[in-house]
Amino acid sequence: MRFARSGWHLALLLASVGLVSSGNGNGQGRRGGGERRRKLHRVQHGQCSYTFILPEMESCQGGSEQKSGTNVVQRDSPPADGEWPVQKLQHLESAMENNTQWLLKLENYIHQKTGMVHFQADAVHNQTATMLEIGTNLLTQTAEQTRKLNVVEAKVMNQTSKIAIQLLENSLSTNKLEKELLTQISEISKLQDKNSRLESKVLVLESKQRTELEDMREEKERLQDLVKRQTAAITALERQLRVASTNNSALQRQHQQLMKSVHTLIGMMSSGTGKNAHLQRNCFSSNEQHFRDCAEAYKSGHNTSGVYHIYIGDMTEPTKVFCDMVTSGGGWTVFQRRASGSVNFQKSWKDYKLGFGDPSGEHWLGNEAVHLITSQAQYSLRVELKDWEENGAYALYDKFQLAGEKQQYRYHLWSYSGTAGQQSSLASNGTGFSTRDADNDKCVCKCALMMTGGWWFDACGLSNLNGIFYTVGHNIRKLNGIKWHHFRGPSYSLQSTSMMIRPADF
Ligand SMILES: [Ca+2]
Secondary structure (H helix, E strand, O other), X not given: OHHHHHHHHHHHHHHHHHHHHHHOOOOHHHOOOOOOOXXXXXXXXXXXXXEEEEEOOOOHHHHHHHOOOOOOHHHHOOOOOOOOOHHHHHHHHHHHHHHHHHHHHHHHHHHHHHHHHHHHHHHHHHHHHHHHHHHHHHHHHHHHHHHHHHHHHHHHHHHHHHHHHHHHHHHHHHHHHHHHHHHHHHHHHHHHHHHHHHHXXXXXXXXXXXXXXXXXXXXXXXXXXXXHHHHHHHHHHHHHHHHHHXXXXXXXXXXXXXHHHHHHHHHHHHHOOOOHHHHHHHHHHHHOOOOOOHHHHHHOOOOOOEEEEEOOOOOOOOEEEEEEOOHHHOOEEEEEEEOOOOOOOOOOHHHHHHOEEOOOOOEEOOHHHHHHHHHHOOEEEEEEEEOOOOXXXXXXXXXXXXXXXXXOOOEEEEEEEEOOOOOOOOOOOOOOOEEOOEOOOOOOOOHHHHHOOOEOOOOXXXXXXXXXXXXXXXXXXXXXXXXXXXXXXXXXXXXXXXXXXXXXXX
16 A cells, blocks of 8 residues: 555655656756756655756757747657667756656655654554553553552541540540549548547547546545445444443433434524524534535434534535435435526636535535545435426436536446336436536537537536526426436426435445
8 A cells, every 4th residue: 555655646746746846947057158058846745745856958049948838747758750870869868867766765765754754653643542542541541540549548547437426425434424524522521521420439438438547546546445444433423332232321312412402493493583603503503513415414313304514525524415305215415406587697617616505595515526526435316306297206316426526527428217207218338417608518509508408418408407498388498407307308498496406325
C-alpha cells in the first residue's frame, strides 16, 4: 500500500514539476544572465513544502526559439525528419539520466521522511498506548488502593465506634463506682463518728469507774478507821462495864433518878402545845448527849418525831434535823421534806451543799451533811411520797451512800423495794448531783434548768423531788414539778415527800 501510494505521489509530483517548470520558464529561470541557469521547484505535501533546484540546459534555448508554443514533453518523441544531432541526443539522455537520478533520490528522501514520520507516529502511538496503559494501571491501582483504604477506613471507624462505646461504658461504670465510693466514705465517716462517740462514752465510764474505785478505797479506809475506833471504844466500854458492874447499885440509883427526870420532862413536853421541839432541844442539850443521827437519839429513848440536835462528822456545833421516830420503826434522819411549798427549792450548788429551809417544815439538810452521815456507817434510804388523793407510797434502798463534793455528791444505791412502783425511779448508781449552776447530768442540755431544783439528774431521769411545788388542781401535766415516775407518772406533781436515812443495821 505504501509503495502504491508512493508511486501515485511520484506521478503527481512529475506532473507538478512539469507544470511548475512551464509556469516559471520566463520568470525565475532567467536570473543571472550568462551564468548557468537553475530552476526552483516547490512541492506542497500536507503541511510540508519541498523546494527543489534543478539545472536547466543552455542548448535548449535555440529550440525554444524555433519551436515556441510547443510542449516540452513532446521533445521526447523523435524528430520526424532526423535533424537532431547525436551529440544533442546524448546530452539530453544524460540530462534525463540526471533528472531520473534526482527524482529517485527525491523519492528515496520522501520515502525516508515518510518512514520517519510513520516511525515517529508509531512511536507517538506506542508512547500514547504505553502512557494509556500506565495511566490505566495507575487508575486501577489507585482504585484498588482507594478500595483498600475504604475498607481500612471502615474498619478504623468500626474500631473507633467500639472504643467510643467502651469508653462510654467505662465512664458510666466509673461514675457508678464513684457514687458507691462516696456512699462508702460517708458510711465510714458515720461509723467513725459513732466509734468516737462510743469511745468517749467508754472513757467517761472508765473515769467513773476509776472514781468509784477511789471512793470505795476511801470508804474502805474510813471503815477500817471506824473499826479501829469502835474496837477502841468497845475495849473502853468493857473497861467501863467492869467498873460499872462493880458500882452497879450506884448506877442503878443514878439510872432511876435519870428516868424520873426524863419522865418529868416527857410529861412537860406532852402538856406543852406548840413548843415540843424547843423543849426537846433544851432537854437534850441540857443532858449534853451527842447523837450522831436520829437513830442514836431513838435508841436513847427518844421515840417522838421532831427536831433534834445531832453532831455530824467532826463538827463541834450541833445541827438541827427533823427525826422521824414513827415510820417503819423510827430512827430516821430526815434530810428532805416538802409539804407546803413555803420554801423555794430553786437554789444554787452552795445552798444544796450546806442546806436550806426550816427543819420543822420544808427543809434540805445539805449534801455535805448527808455525805458525812452516810460515810460513818452503812445506811439505808427511805423515800416517803403522798399524792393529792392522799395515797401514800414509799421506796426503800437497803444501802445508800453519798460521795463527797469532789465526786459531785454522787450516790450509790443497792436493793430497791417498796410500793412506789415496780422499779426504782432514782437514776442509776453513780449519778452526780446537778444544780442550775453545776451541770453534772448525762444530757447535752441542763436538766437542772429544765426540770428546776437540784437533783441527781440522769438525762434527765424519772424523778425530781426538788421540783416546783404545784398546788392541787395545778399539779398535772407538769414536767418540772415534784415527780416520781413509777408512782404517779412523769407529769404528776406530788403533795408531800420526805427522804430519810437510818443505819442499815438499825
Ligand atoms: Ca448537761
